[in-house]
Amino acid sequence: MKTVGVLVVSFKGRRHDPDEFYELVRSADFQIKFSCSAAVDKPDVRTYVRSGKLQELKDLIALNSLSLLIINRDISSSQHRNIQRQLCCQIIDRTGLILNIFAQRARSFEGRVQVELAQLDYLKSKLTREWTHLERQRGGLGLRGPGETQLETDRRLLGLRIKQLTGRLKKIKLRRSLAGGLRKKKGLPTVALVGYTNAGKSTLFNALTQSEVEAKDLMFATLDPTIRAMEIGIDKRVLLADTVGFIENLPPTLIEAFAATLEETTKSQLILHVVDIADPELYERINEVDKILKMIGADNVPTIMVYNKIDLLAKGAIKINSLALDKTVRVEVSATTKEGIKALKKAIVKNLYGAKNRITVRLRATGGKLRSVFYERGVVLNESVGTNGDIVLTLEVDRFDKQLMLKYKDIYDLVPTDELSSYENFDVGNIGLKN
Numbered sequence: 001m002k003t004v005g006v007l008v009v010s011f012k013g014r015r016h017d018p019d020e021f022y023e024l025v026r027s028a029d030f031q032i033k034f035s036c037s038a039a040v041d042k043p044d045v046r047t048y049v050r051s052g053k054l055q056e057l058k059d060l061i062a063l064n065s066l067s068l069l070i071i072n073r074d075i076s077s078s079q080h081r082n083i084q085r086q087l088c089c090q091i092i093d094r095t096g097l098i099l100n101i102f103a104q105r106a107r108s109f110e111g112r113v114q115v116e117l118a119q120l121d122y123l124k125s126k127l128t129r130e131w132t133h134l135e136r137q138r139g140g141l142g143l144r145g146p147g148e149t150q151l152e153t154d155r156r157l158l159g160l161r162i163k164q165l166t167g168r169l170k171k172i173k174l175r176r177s178l179a180g181g182l183r184k185k186k187g188l189p190t191v192a193l194v195g196y197t198n199a200g201k202s203t204l205f206n207a208l209t210q211s212e213v214e215a216k217d218l219m220f221a222t223l224d225p226t227i228r229a230m231e232i233g234i235d236k237r238v239l240l241a242d243t244v245g246f247i248e249n250l251p252p253t254l255i256e257a258f259a260a261t262l263e264e265t266t267k268s269q270l271i272l273h274v275v276d277i278a279d280p281e282l283y284e285r286i287n288e289v290d291k292i293l294k295m296i297g298a299d300n301v302p303t304i305m306v307y308n309k310i311d312l313l314a315k316g317a318i319k320i321n322s323l324a325l326d327k328t329v330r331v332e333v334s335a336t337t338k339e340g341i342k343a344l345k346k347a348i349v350k351n352l353y354g355a356k357n358r359i360t361v362r363l364r365a366t367g368g369k370l371r372s373v374f375y376e377r378g379v380v381l382n383e384s385v386g387t388n389g390d391i392v393l394t395l396e397v398d399r400f401d402k403q404l405m406l407k408y409k410d411i412y413d414l415v416p417t418d419e420l421s422s423y424e425n426f427d428v429g430n431i432g433l434k435n
């Protein structure tokens with residue numbers, strides 16, 4: 001484990017809790033030798049903190065004979081360069097730290113490509129005249145184009161690699177969307193676990209699917225999405241996706257690189273937003289996650305708020321029900337003791353499938369396939385033959401069946417029946433009633 005020094009910068013008049021940052025440092029497998037804090041009005045343009053602070057840092061670094069300092073903020077390339085030069089040690093800023101963790105965690109091919117892409121993007125932003133790392137590489141390769149300066153060469157090489165990786169990601173994404181199409185054909189809806197890092201998504205995933213994916217008291221323990229089937233009631237299976245956790249000010253380069261993975265969330269039929277109920281910054285975290293969901297275009301997916309870790313609350317403590325004012329569906333669970341898991345499954349069923357409605361449809365000549373789909377899904381109550389030889393089916397369908405029916409809306413008619421009330425409930429506009 002490498003030992004490091006950390007610099008915690010806070011802005012005067014604004015509260016800052018460094019715990020999350022320490023957690024990040026620990027999650028990157030670094031051991032903190034010293035932590036030095038600085039309160040500033042605004043960052044110094046050249047060195048982020050004042051020269052007095054830099055001197056203090058220099059002494060601490062020498063005293064502990066360290067070669068790495070981690071800063072809890074993002075700094076510009078020139079600040080990076082200036083601080084590095086003055087302290088004579090390597091500097092990592094917040095985005096660099098998060099990228100570092102992601103690089104350690106990436107297992108799948110896609111994950112590794114995504115992280116490398118984000119790293120290159122980050123490097124590009126830090127690429128300055130002083131950048132020497134790539135220069136050394138180039139020396140051996142002799143790739144400089146005619147009339148190019150070193151900096152131009154480096155930029156060009158980075159650009160090439162970025163282009164190559166982006167192309168690769170596109171291919172992976174295509175494959176993923178094909179797989180997604182296959183899943184849809186099987187008629188299984190997808191439910192995505194989403195939430196702040198360390199909220200307990202993977203533990204909950206294991207509890208819901210009886211699997212054993214890695215769940216750890218580390219930030220960003222999960223990087224690659226995992227999808228498993230989950231039984232939720234008789235004859236009902238859905239696909240559950242465990243996804244990468246979010247964090248405040250998630251570096252944009254990461255969001256971009258992970259867009260394909262995050263699509264799992266955007267395209268899902270239901271989101272389980274997992275929250276650590278024992279987290280003192282609960283509401284800030286919820287807001288942060290909502291913000292990112294919006295950014296990736298998943299804010300319209302129906303959501304259940306899952307308040308996890310209720311075992312950590314003292315018995316009789318005020319739970320979220322009396323605290324939260326929003327109208328969304330809420331369930332309280334403990335992924336470790338499994339309390340509330342049944343209620344959660346019920347909420348999922350209710351949310352995905354909704355109430356059932358009875359409808360009658362008349363299939364046209366081409367409707368044989370749809371008839372077998374109905375039978376496969378077990379929604380047929382009655383079948384008869386209409387006057388002109390059409391097949392007339394009475395069905396009991398839920399919201400998910402209705403979505404499936406949309407696909408076939410050209411090969412059947414809804415038949416008006418006496419049960420007008422259930423007809424109205426059916427939300428016919430949605431599936432294209434022929435009149």
Ligand SMILES: Nc1nc2c(ncn2[C@@H]2O[C@H](COP(=O)(O)OP(=O)(O)OP(=O)(O)O)[C@@H](O)[C@H]2O)c(=O)[nH]1
Nearest residue numbers: 198199200201202203215216220221222245335336
């Ligand atoms: N007491 C208690 N601890 C829990 C519960 N659920 C999860 N944890 C713990 O919380 C920590 C984080 O759990 P994970 O399931 O890895 O969290 P995650 O949301 O998947 O985290 P990332 O993948 O890092 O985003 C682990 O140490 C779990 O054991 C719970 O219901 N009660």
Ligand SMILES: [Mg+2]
Nearest residue numbers: 201202221222
């Ligand atoms: Mg996880």
